[in-house]
Amino acid sequence: MAKVKCGLEIHQQVDTKKLFCECDSIIHENTPHYTITRKLRAVVGETGEVDIAAAQEALKGKKYEYEAYDDNCCLIELDEEPPRSLRQEALLAGVQVAKLFKAKFVDEVQVMRKTVVDGSNTSGFQRTALVAYDGRIDSSLGKISIPTIIIEEDAARLIKDEPDKTTFRLDRLGIPLLEISTGPDIVSPDHCAEVAEKLGLFLRSTGKVKRGLGTIRQDVNVSIEGGERVEIKGAQDLKLLPKLVELEAVRQQSLIDIKKELEKRNVREVFAQIVDASRLLVNSKSKVIASALSKGGAVLGIKLPCFKGLIGKEVQPGRRLGTEFSDRAKVASGVGGIFHSDELPNYGILPDEVEQIAKHLDCGNHDGFVLVADAKNRAERALQAVLVRANDAIRGVPKEVRRANEDGTTTFMRLMPGAARMYPETDVLPIKITKQMIDSVEIPELIEHKIGRYEKLGLGHDLAELVAKSDRALLFDQFAKSFKALKPAYIAELLMTAERTVKRQFNIEINPADEDFCALLTALEHEEISKESVLEILKEKKSVKEVLNKYRMLSEGELLRELTRIIEESKGMPINALIGKAMGELRGKASGQKIVELLKKLTKSS
Amino acid sequence: MKPKAGDKVKITTSDGEFEGIILPRPELLSQDITVLKLKTGYNIGIENKKIKKMIVLEEYKTPVLKAKKLKPKADLPTVAILSTGGTISSRIDYRTGGVYADYSAEDFVAMCPELEEIANIKAAKVMSVMSEDAMASDWVKMAEEVLKVINEVDGVVITHGTDTMHFTSAALSFLLKDLNKPVVITGAQRSIDRGSSDAFMNLICAVTAAAKWDGAGVVVCMHGTMSDEFCNLTRGTKVRKMHTSRRDAFRAINDEPFAKVFTDGKIEVIKEDYAKRNSGKTSLRELEPRVAMVYIYPDMDPGIIDYHLKEKVHGLVIVATALGHVPTNNPKSLIPALQKAAKKIPVMICSQTLYGRVHPYVYANLRKLSMEVGATYLSDMLPEAAYSKLMVALKQKDAKEFMLTNIAGEISSREVDDCFLI
Known part of the structure; x- marks a missing residue:
């Protein structure tokens, strides 16, 4: 496989209120309280040199619907009120992370507006600020540079995407995100997974980040030699990363091969005229074509000179160059897709129709063509986008932002934006990062260190890792220090498995509080209860303090009295049966060893 | 050459080298920071005292905006x-x-x-x-x-x-x-x-x-x-x-x-x-700009009215409470000052509730203001409308009559249910 270079961009939600308002950072699944509808305009900035009128054309008619809740959305998310100051607590989380990565701080943080016109931000931009730069971490294959540490607001959640309307939910908009970018220092798919996991662990070490599905997202930048930087967004699962990198390398290699083949065929640039082929297809069996024509649309086509055989060439499993043409067409104008000559005849388009179209488009033996059936202006925009992509193919790999599919392949999202789409957020004052501020933040103990430390306390590696990564790591540290008579491994085991074990053994869901564990361990430390009682106590699903008395162990005197009673009640019972009975009755109130010992003594003396 | 906003520069500081475009620093912020737009698009602030060297890589040129010429279309307004x-x-x-x-x-x-x-x-x-x-x-x-x-x-x-x-x-x-x-x-x-x-x-x-x-x-x-x-x-x-x-x-x-x-x-x-x-x-129409608007509030100093008279305003709009009250029966009553004013200039009353109409006769205190002082009650006219209308009225033959005549829908004769808080 070609040599891969890749870099990661980790987006991690910070566990505070929202970045620029007083809303709680909670995600909802219940029915939204109200909805507003907006449109977005193309503005200078994100378009750079692109003609505004053309950019606006693409947005025309597109509506954005925003669903909102009263408890986690305010006028700021609705873009109806200017933002408040950047949340200090979130900034400090960024400072802490920057210290972990040994990064340098900017002297003054400037909040920027990054233009985003996919509707995911009601304002049309995302607020983002560079906090630190030039950091690093180590990996098994060398140092990984971290050029930027950024704090920014999360975007609204995509709920539904329809051709003319996209629906977003505003609960996620404004949740603070830390964006950690690495340099292009990652050298293989597995290395990528390793670095991503390590970055995640570092972030979690701070204890200031959110956890659970959707709270961390990884984007990956991939390029191979001769290729270009392609950003892949939306990998929710770490496990997908190696596959994404691998398949992107495959894709770029295929595109480079196509480029070389086009070079061989002497294709320098594609000029194409859009031709109306509707009249050839008035009786077409193709459902797509029939439906478009019946609605007054058209079938338009372009010739791609010397592209024959290349449009159908696979670039990723199940995806061809033609698929890339189709992606561009869909994004540019909302058409359902395209037909290309390498896949025809098919889809109801008959062999003689293909021949006629080829003739109509003036195609020679080596030429390919692309057809789009839709409203005329839409079809035109779609074909123009295809033409742009076809010209990109001559140059090899286009710089793109792509979305990760579940199978590790990717779909075109948009072209790589330039720096022009950033401009200052004038509603928020810049913040100086003072030495005092930096010093006020402690470097947290890294999870890796924690695992090592726990192993030294006698925990097995797996258990140590489990505790170190869990929410109860701090609790474990406290308990291991306070309860000297108990083995740390026992404490760890209890904290990590209590809920699961009770569920498995008794099918009872429990949710013990920190105080419950504390009460249990205190009682164990002072030998007031036996270990056998622990699960029994927990499964009562009550405050441990309340039920503890029931399980208190008997004093030696009390135990003697109980055992004497049992012996008297069961006269003539063999000693082993007697032990069984006593153990059953006194379970949890005395240690088994003690019962056997005393019973033997008592029966001998009688 | 001193770099100016818009120039592309290279800055060397104790932390390293930075390349970017110098941005203007807003006047009201401390001036000890240089703002630089990096290649990534992010702006950062660099402390001036850390800067060891700054060289201009490219001077700023004002962009030329190209706008396409418009052609009039015969069928459009x-x-x-x-x-x-x-x-x-x-x-x-x-x-x-x-x-x-x-x-x-x-x-x-x-x-x-x-x-x-x-x-x-x-x-x-x-x-x-x-x-x-x-x-x-x-x-x-x-x-x-x-x-x-x-x-x-x-x-x-x-x-x-x-x-x-x-x-x-x-x-x-x-x-x-x-x-x-x-x-x-x-x-x-x-x-x-x-x-x-x-x-x-x-x-x-x-x-x-x-x-x-x-x-x-x-x-x-x-x-x-x-x-x-x-x-x-x-x-x-x-x-x-x-x-x-x-x-x-x-x-x-x-x-x-x-x-x-x-x-x-x-x-x-x-x-x-x-x-x-x-x-x-x-x-x-013409206007006379010397009009003042006074917002009424509890325990206010009646001296504000005297102040405006001394400054020779030609008309007063009083933004009164509710139906059109001002403090009347307390040691800081506005009545004497307004009485003095009304002898010289028109005194207009509208309400700070914005919604609804003022009324000159409902309460004894209102009558004092309307009948004794001679203030003019402006029905449901908004204070902001009354303010500019009075300026225009002062150039008319009878300012008071003009104020009470509906000129541009500012006075409505009847209020129906669906106009409140819409």
């Missing part, structure tokens, strides 16, 4: 857009901090290409003031500019800052006598450099109304809801900014909007009690 300043017409060059674009017709069309399909646009920059800085003389200037173009166009749009837009809309309603076409004032609550700005829809709807609405008179055209659905066309004397930041801040008070205007050109009439377009002659 003509609309004049007069820009006066405010959020809707400020575009900042973030490289230098300067304001650019002087809002020619081409600039408006470049910003909002749909306008070209609605009307042939003529545009003029009348002034460039943020509306909190607007003065009575600016209202006169705007009225004069409207009069200059009114006979050559089908309607006029004025782009305006939103803070005092309702003062201007009222003032123009009184200054422009027998207005024969619509004058539509619009603005923006969100700046036009963002994709979500309300400016575009407001402008499209305002031009639509100026081109097609069948009414004559001064109206405000701003978002009707928080969504980008429609704009309300509201009477210039009965509209008020009722929220600091929402798009739909401009609400009809003691009135309903005339119509909803949609971006597809549809105008949905809500209330048809407006003057229709006509071929009459529009003329100008």
Whole structure:
């Protein structure tokens, strides 16, 4: 496989209120309280040199619907009120992370507006600020540079995407995100997974980040030699990363091969005229074509000179160059897709129709063509986008932002934006990062260190890792220090498995509080209860303090009295049966060893 | 050579080397920081004392904006857009901090290409003031500019800052006598450099109304809801900014909007009690700017009235409590001061509740003010409308009579249920 270079961009939600308002950072699944509808305009900035009128054309008619809740959305998310100051607590989380990565701080943080016109931000931009730069971490294959540490607001959640309307939910908009970018220092798919996991662990070490599905997202930048930087967004699962990198390398290699083949065929640039082929297809069996024509649309086509055989060439499993043409067409104008000559005849388009179209488009033996059936202006925009992509193919790999599919392949999202789409957020004052501020933040103990430390306390590696990564790591540290008579491994085991074990053994869901564990361990430390009682106590699903008395162990005197009673009640019972009975009755109130010992003594003396 | 805003530079500090574009530092912030736009697009602040070396890599050149020439279309109405300043017409060059674009017709069309399909646009920059800085003389200037173009166009749009837009809309309603076409004032609550700005829809709807609405008179055209659905066309004397930041801040008070205007050109009439377009002659009234407005509050110092008299104001608008009260039976009664004032100048009463009507006779204290002092009760007129109307009234033969005559819908004779908090 070609040599891969890749870099990661980790987006991690910070566990505070929202970045620029007083809303709680909670995600909802219940029915939204109200909805507003907006449109977005193309503005200078994100378009750079692109003609505004053309950019606006693409947005025309597109509506954005925003669903909102009263408890986690305010006028700021609705873009109806200017933002408040950047949340200090979130900034400090960024400072802490920057210290972990040994990064340098900017002297003054400037909040920027990054233009985003996919509707995911009601304002049309995302607020983002560079906090630190030039950091690093180590990996098994060398140092990984971290050029930027950024704090920014999360975007609204995509709920539904329809051709003319996209629906977003505003609960996620404004949740603070830390964006950690690495340099292009990652050298293989597995290395990528390793670095991503390590970055995640570092972030979690701070204890200031959110956890659970959707709270961390990884984007990956991939390029191979001769290729270009392609950003892949939306990998929710770490496990997908190696596959994404691998398949992107495959894709770029295929595109480079196509480029070389086009070079061989002497294709320098594609000029194409859009031709109306509707009249050839008035009786077409193709459902797509029939439906478009019946609605007054058209079938338009372009010739791609010397592209024959290349449009159908696979670039990723199940995806061809033609698929890339189709992606561009869909994004540019909302058409359902395209037909290309390498896949025809098919889809109801008959062999003689293909021949006629080829003739109509003036195609020679080596030429390919692309057809789009839709409203005329839409079809035109779609074909123009295809033409742009076809010209990109001559140059090899286009710089793109792509979305990760579940199978590790990717779909075109948009072209790589330039720096022009950033401009200052004038509603928020810049913040100086003072030495005092930096010093006020402690470097947290890294999870890796924690695992090592726990192993030294006698925990097995797996258990140590489990505790170190869990929410109860701090609790474990406290308990291991306070309860000297108990083995740390026992404490760890209890904290990590209590809920699961009770569920498995008794099918009872429990949710013990920190105080419950504390009460249990205190009682164990002072030998007031036996270990056998622990699960029994927990499964009562009550405050441990309340039920503890029931399980208190008997004093030696009390135990003697109980055992004497049992012996008297069961006269003539063999000693082993007697032990069984006593153990059953006194379970949890005395240690088994003690019962056997005393019973033997008592029966001998009688 | 000293680097200036917009220059591409390389800065060497104790932390390393930075390449980027120097940005202007806002005046009110501490000046010990240099702001640099990095290649990534991010801006960072660098402490000046850390800077060891700065070299200019590329000097800034002002960009040349290319606007395409507009061709008039024979079948379209003509609309004049007069820009006066405010959020809707400020575009900042973030490289230098300067304001650019002087809002020619081409600039408006470049910003909002749909306008070209609605009307042939003529545009003029009348002034460039943020509306909190607007003065009575600016209202006169705007009225004069409207009069200059009114006979050559089908309607006029004025782009305006939103803070005092309702003062201007009222003032123009009184200054422009027998207005024969619509004058539509619009603005923006969100700046036009963002994709979500309300400016575009407001402008499209305002031009639509100026081109097609069948009414004559001064109206405000701003978002009707928080969504980008429609704009309300509201009477210039009965509209008020009722929220600091929402798009739909401009609400009809003691009135309903005339119509909803949609971006597809549809105008949905809500209330048809407006003057229709006509071929009459529009003329100008004059104004006397020396009018003061006094807001009434508990335990206030009556000396404020004396102050205004000493400063030789020619008329007073008292923004009284509820039905039209001022402190009357306490040691700080305003009655003596107002009595003194009313002997010299007109004293007008309207209410700070905004909604509803003042009444001169309901309570004994009201009678004292109306009958003993001789203050004039202005029915359901908004304080902001009363303020500019009094300026105009002072140039009329009988100011008090003019104040009590309905000139531009500022007084409604009856209130119905559906005008409260809409």
